[in-house]
Amino acid sequence: MRHVKKPDGFEEMAKAAANKPAAFGEDIDLNQFVHASEELPYEQELALLPEETKRQMLQVGVVPEGGDQRAGTFIQMDHSVVHSLVKQEGVEVMGIGQAVEKYDWLADYLWKAVAVDTDKYTAVVELGQSNGYFIRALPGSKVVYPVQACLYLSKARLAQKVHNIVIAEEDSELHIITGCTSAPRGEPGLHIGVSEFYVKRGARLTFTMIHNWTPEIAVRPRTGIIVEGDGVFISNYVILKPVHSLQMYPVARCTGENAIVRFHSILIATPGSSMDVGSKVLLEARGARGEIVSRAITTGGTITARGYIEGSAPDVKGHLECRGLILGGSGVIYAIPELKGTIPGVDLSHEAAVGKIAEEEIEYLMIRGLTRDEAIAAIVRGFLKAGIEGLPAELNAEVQRAIEASEKTLF
Amino acid sequence: MDTENLLEIKELAVEVGGKEILHHVSLTVKAGETHVLFGPNGSGKTTLFMAIMGLPKYRVTRGSILFKGRDILGLSIDERARLGIGLALQKPPVVRGVKIKDIVATCMKGRASEEAVMRLAEKANMVEFLDREVNYGLSGGETKRSELLQLLAQEPELALLDEPESGVDLVNMALIGDLINELLHKEHPIRGRKHSGLIITHTGHILEYVRARTGYVLLDGRIVCEGDPLEILETIKRKGYEECRKCAM
Numbered sequence: 001m002r003h004v005k006k007p008d009g010f011e012e013m014a015k016a017a018a019n020k021p022a023a024f025g026e027d028i029d030l031n032q033f034v035h036a037s038e039e040l041p042y043e044q045e046l047a048l049l050p051e052e053t054k055r056q057m058l059q060v061g062v063v064p065e066g067g068d069q070r071a072g073t074f075i076q077m078d079h080s081v082v083h084s085l086v087k088q089e090g091v092e093v094m095g096i097g098q099a100v101e102k103y104d105w106l107a108d109y110l111w112k113a114v115a116v117d118t119d120k121y122t123a124v125v126e127l128g129q130s131n132g133y134f135i136r137a138l139p140g141s142k143v144v145y146p147v148q149a150c151l152y153l154s155k156a157r158l159a160q161k162v163h164n165i166v167i168a169e170e171d172s173e174l175h176i177i178t179g180c181t182s183a184p185r186g187e188p189g190l191h192i193g194v195s196e197f198y199v200k201r202g203a204r205l206t207f208t209m210i211h212n213w214t215p216e217i218a219v220r221p222r223t224g225i226i227v228e229g230d231g232v233f234i235s236n237y238v239i240l241k242p243v244h245s246l247q248m249y250p251v252a253r254c255t256g257e258n259a260i261v262r263f264h265s266i267l268i269a270t271p272g273s274s275m276d277v278g279s280k281v282l283l284e285a286r287g288a289r290g291e292i293v294s295r296a297i298t299t300g301g302t303i304t305a306r307g308y309i310e311g312s313a314p315d316v317k318g319h320l321e322c323r324g325l326i327l328g329g330s331g332v333i334y335a336i337p338e339l340k341g342t343i344p345g346v347d348l349s350h351e352a353a354v355g356k357i358a359e360e361e362i363e364y365l366m367i368r369g370l371t372r373d374e375a376i377a378a379i380v381r382g383f384l385k386a387g388i389e390g391l392p393a394e395l396n397a398e399v400q401r402a403i404e405a406s407e408k409t410l411f
Numbered sequence: 412m413d414t415e416n417l418l419e420i421k422e423l424a425v426e427v428g429g430k431e432i433l434h435h436v437s438l439t440v441k442a443g444e445t446h447v448l449f450g451p452n453g454s455g456k457t458t459l460f461m462a463i464m465g466l467p468k469y470r471v472t473r474g475s476i477l478f479k480g481r482d483i484l485g486l487s488i489d490e491r492a493r494l495g496i497g498l499a500l501q502k503p504p505v506v507r508g509v510k511i512k513d514i515v516a517t518c519m520k521g522r523a524s525e526e527a528v529m530r531l532a533e534k535a536n537m538v539e540f541l542d543r544e545v546n547y548g549l550s551g552g553e554t555k556r557s558e559l560l561q562l563l564a565q566e567p568e569l570a571l572l573d574e575p576e577s578g579v580d581l582v583n584m585a586l587i588g589d590l591i592n593e594l595l596h597k598e599h600p601i602r603g604r605k606h607s608g609l610i611i612t613h614t615g616h617i618l619e620y621v622r623a624r625t626g627y628v629l630l631d632g633r634i635v636c637e638g639d640p641l642e643i644l645e646t647i648k649r650k651g652y653e654e655c656r657k658c659a660m
């Protein structure tokens with residue numbers, strides 16, 4: 001396992017936070033997991049990966065074969081970088097360990113958008129790191145196709161810990177699709193992913209993350225984003241399959257004038273799944289804008305959908321929209337939208353609605369000849385799709401594919 | 412059984428929320444005919460349509476509804492739709508996330524293609540709305556055109572049209588009339604025409620564009636008059652529904 005050289009101080013802070021529980025979500029006992037795993041071989045040809053692995057990757061939008069529509073690929077299994085490839089000029093893709101060795105300046109980006117002592121999950125990543133990716137778009141480069149990254153949890157009972165850094169340099173454009181998934185077996189596992197995003201002046205970064213776990217896996221992403229002036233960050237998060245416990249609350253700071261942040265998430269909680277998913281936007285500079293849109297469906301699981309927008313600069317605007325559908329009898333959706341304004345002239349609003357599908361809408365589609373089940377499926381599909389409008393065509397196709405695949409198991 | 416009777420309603424009573432709204436309603440629509448239903452607000456016109464379509468909130472407590480000679484009271488909404496009954500609602504709900512073009516394609520079933528949807532949308536002057544969510548942000552007239560577009564795609568043998576002219580400006584009335592005439596196959600000779608309609612009209616304006624054979628006046632849940640639709644309209648215009656009420660007594 002490659003350890004990353006970092007400036008002094010972080011290790012001490014991490015040690016102090018090693019037992020600090022997270023603000024939200026079930027407290028996971030880190031000792032019940034295995035923390036070491038053997039080094040897996042590097043694979044030059046992704047086509048040679050086992051069929052099962054490739055199938056899992058495809059389900060999270062990562063194309064193992066014929067990836068001509070990708071600017072680059074990064075695959076990590078357990079603790080090992082098994083594949084890393086760049087196909088387009090102007091973009092860099094590599095393991096974080098390699099990147100830290102290559103660039104001295106990268107130390108300035110570690111633990112800057114996410115505090116190392118946030119909780120025991122960030123601490124354990126610092127204290128026993130297991131790689132992660134570094135993706136960077138060079139200044140002014142427009143990366144047409146998305147870079148794809150896959151974090152794959154293969155070994156049973158393993159705690160996979162990653163630290164990712166993404167930098168969109170000034171005036172660049174970068175799209176990333178990240179698929180996080182695990183081997184389809186009934187063993188517990190833990191995925192902790194620290195991701196720090198830096199969107200420089202005038203840059204545009206879209207980040208689409210699809211999760212596909214199993215009912216035994218616990219997941220604790222820790223994400224921070226810093227967006228400079230005129231920068232745009234768009235996040236799309238999709239989880240449609242069962243998970244034991246998921247808790248995340250990414251925080252985006254608009255530090256430069258007219259910076260824009262949009263979070264879209266689509267969550268489906270099946271029976272036994274517990275999800276506590278939020279998004280936070282801090283509008284700290286004049287003219288910054290933030291939008292949080294979430295669509296949550298429970299068929300029996302529990303979803304806490306949080307949203308927080310804070311405006312502390314003139315002429316900022318934020319909107320939060322949270323909609324939940326309860327399809328299963330025992331499901332719970334708890335929507336917590338929060339707004340905070342600290343100066344006059346901020347424009348913040350929210351709408352939240354939780355309920356079942358309106359009978360009137362089902363009947364309307366039945367009047368047009370759809371069966372009851374078809375009508376519900378059409379409404380649910382529409383409900384989910386409305387959560388991810390504005391995706392680039394290529395990514396949109398991946399997400400639609402994931403939604404359509406999940407529908408088959410929903411009804 | 413008279414197989415020419417497309418819709419045959421006998422002694423129908425319908426309850427909504429435990430209250431009887433329709434009492435002893437009987438009417439028959441033969442294949443190829445268009446009938447109109449007059450009546451003041453709250454007289455039970457929409458309730459009759461909902462009961463024909465089979466919406467569970469509208470509970471039939473007595474009487475029968477036969478469609479093409481078949482008792483349809485035990486059938487679900489979608490089964491009735493697939494048998495050939497189409498309903499254009501007066502105030503259809505917004506269905507977020509479902510686009511008009513998707514619902515039109517669904518209505519066309521096996522006949523759907525992008526060109527076919529586009530052709531119908533052009534007729535209904537709805538091309539620019541195809542990507543709009545169903546009924547979201549549509550004006551009164553646009554809603555009516557959207558409903559008729561969906562029915563044209565469905566091609567029902569019996570079209571139930573609930574106030575197709577309400578909220579439609581004069582410029583669009585002729586288009587609404589054209590669409591209804593196409594839906595009811597009015598260009599076909601009367602003899603051999605299969606498509607039929609039952610139209611609820613509050614104002615009677617639609618009769619300037621669409622010919623109907625029979626008119627009914629529904630008052631307080633009862634049909635109190637049956638006859639030439641234009642003659643009935645004339646009477647209502649001159650003397651109001653009070654005159655009909657006298658007839659009912």
